[in-house]
Amino acid sequence: MHFPEKFARRLAMSVFGVFFCSMAIGMFRHSGFGVDPFQCFSMGIWEKFFPQLSYGLFWSAISLLFMGFDLWYDRRTMGLATLINLLLAGYIVDASETVMKLLFPAPALSMRIALLCVGLVICCFGASLYMTADFGVSVYDALAVSISKKHSFPFRLCRIATDLVCVGIGALCGLMPGIGTIVTALCMGPLVDFFNRTVSTPMLRFTHKRSRVKMA
DSSP states (O other): OOOOTTHHHHHHHHHHHHHHHHHHHHHHHHHTSOOOHHHHHHHHHHHHHOTTSOHHHHHHHHHHHHHHHHHHHHGGGOSHHHHHHHHHHHHHHHHHHHHHHHHOSSOOHHHHHHHHHHHHHHHHHHHHHHHHHTSOOOTTHHHHHHHHHHHTOOHHHHHHHHHHHHHHHHHHTTOOOOHHHHHHHHHHHHHHHHHIIIIIHHHHHOOOOOOOOOOO
């Protein structure tokens, strides 16, 4: 069986990337400062138009719609990491929030701010890992990645634009964003781009060179 180049490393980056992103979302939720832009978008539409459905069912439906668009617009963004995200992300988010509640049952304001800031960094690092691994990205992340590649726009600007659109739609549907939503919308693009350049790309390209020891 033929595997892609650096398959094991790319697979590990994808798995850990999804894990870090999902863990961070649990931290966002426990901070109480608002959800990330895509959650703001999906929860806003759900609460306004489809409250009779369970949110889990609606989440699956909206994700499938996004996947359909992604496959039409640029199917190269779909891959193994997309499947990993769909299968594992929800469970990791729930587990992360449960752990945060056990560790910080009644967090003070300073701890809530720390959860938001640390969660933002972890989320951006995770997104950078699985995007750089190039085994596919989540159905939402695929939008900014595809627009950036197909139209040669800076990724950080594309991500800010898609995040702001999601926040705007969520607000129009009645779900007002929190300070955490605004912070993630403005900062994720630049931070993911920073981790791409300084950590993830060098990690993927790194090749261990064995030193040659001359025998006397």
